Amino acid sequence: MRVLCVAEKPSIAKSITQILSGGQFTSRTTANKYIRNYDFDYPQTRAQFTVTSVSGHLTAHDFPDTHRKWHSCDPISLFDAPVETFVSKDGKDIEKNLKSEARRADMLMIWTDCDREGEHIGSEVKRVCRSAKANIIVKRARFSAIIAQQIHNAAQHPVELDQAQADAVEARIVLDLRIGAAFTRMQTKTLQDAIAQVEGSVVSYGPCQFPTLGFVVQRYLQVKNFVSEPFWYIFLSLSRPSSSQGDNVETEFKWRRVHLFDHDAAAVIYEHVISNPITRVTKVVEKDTKKWKPLPLTTVELQKAGSRLLKLAPKAVLDIAEKLYNQGFLSYPRTETDQFDPQFDFMPLIEKQAVDPAWGAFAQGLQQGEFSSPRRGKNNDKAHPPIHPTAHAGGLQGNEKKVYEFITRRFLACCSKDAEGSMTTVDVTCGGEAFYATGLVVHRRNYLDVYPYDKWTGSRVPDFAEGEEFQPSVCELREGHTSSPKYLTEADLVTLMDKNGIGTDATIAQHIETVINREYVLEEYEGGTKYLLPSTLGIGLIEGYNEMGLEKSVSKPQLRREVRYVR
Structure with missing residues (x-):
């Protein structure tokens, strides 16, 4: 045959x-x-x-x-x-x-x-x-x-x-063609006749493109319309020597009520606390804790990490990963799977990384008994394994090096052990109000030694004994204000699109690039972070459709999500 x-x-x-x-x-x-x-x-x-x-x-x-x-x-x-x-x-x-x-x-x-x-x-x-x-x-x-x-x-x-x-899939392709072409022609011809600024331009519409824009506009309006509110909270702290170093350490005890928006109510409670300032320790609990190592890497997580950690656009990250895949350095970078097959052979891949000057020693440790099977996520597309290095790449430069290093460190971290530590919680009462303080001591960093993108730090609280009493160093009624939400970052937008079924793991980045290229969305930098803001045209398109009062809004994800899962 x-x-x-x-x-x-x-x-x-x-x-x-x-x-x-x-x-x-x-x-x-x-x-x-x-x-x-x-x-x-x-x-x-x-x-x-x-x-x-x-x-x-x-x-x-x-x-x-x-x-x-x-x-x-x-x-x-x-x-x-x-x-x-x-x-x-x-x-x-x-x-x-x-x-x-x-x-x-x-x-x-x-x-x-x-x-x-x-x-x-x-x-x-x-x-x-x-x-x-x-x-x-x-x-x-x-x-x-x-x-x-x-x-x-x-x-x-x-x-x-x-x-x-x-x-x-065939039905979705044909439907996308009909919707995209009909709406693009309709809105372009309408706006070109009414607005001189768009004359000669195509005002495109896409079933995934518009919900993507809708997320950006929605967050922009939340920020624009935000009104800060004052709140009040009781700040309680104690300064005493640390048992380990002898220097004075200020321990802040957080109010169990967190805060109140009613100043008079907060003031009454505070007056009662300050009139009975002796603080009593009601419970001291120390327990082992862990910081879980990361899950195996999916395309969506790679895009989010690329934007948040590597400061690269999701589309740029995927393009680089695709190039490294074609060169034989990475597995296929388009996958929804965050669990390795039970028969996956890790050791040959780990061995290839043992020669690297930056993480080679860590890889050798995994070979010598520090290996621990990766965590299993909830997603398996039955098509490709999680993204991982397939060969050592020692001569990369620039963004290619950054992307390869992240993927390799992520893979090695997945094969390591969770970070281990101990957390101490001290519960106290003062004037009938409950407060608490926490301290963290990291005992074994494990995967953190190869994965600098995660942070796990804390400070040790001084020794407290259940039943002991003390006079707080500071007890004040303080005012705070609610904070405005921030504009969307690319990582935020990728998360929203993935959660709401807009695009696939492989097309999300393309949809974001499209709304930026169409100038429906603008990129602005603040403090080294890139935020996405809608242009005047982008806001006008979304608000225009919203004001039509359609039964199902074209700027919301529900309509597209239903189409995506049609059988």
């Missing part, structure tokens, strides 16, 4: 070939310079395998000439207009290769990513191959990681392609 295997990317095709062939294969060039065909015998199924790939989606969608031009029809008619599906210009050579190989094959085995998009790409490959050979058997290889056991199991036990998943 001759089996044609089609992966989603050239790199995956090569990896599958190396595993299934044991390194014994021949390769052929194709008309596409990035794609090769690999041939080898696979005795486990008594078959001859040819492994090739596509480069993502093969097809594109558009309206016919009768509706494609902007002034050819009323925008509302696009919701009923026919939609044409065709192989994209970049996919012509790939289509030709698939047809040629399919004519010689008995079975087509789909090896695309095991997610909805992968299922849809698989259905495109199926359609192309069946157009060349109608009776070709079609199967689907399912795997969650590029490891030998799973790849062999997938090759030997293929299943059926999930057409329902593919159809769901």
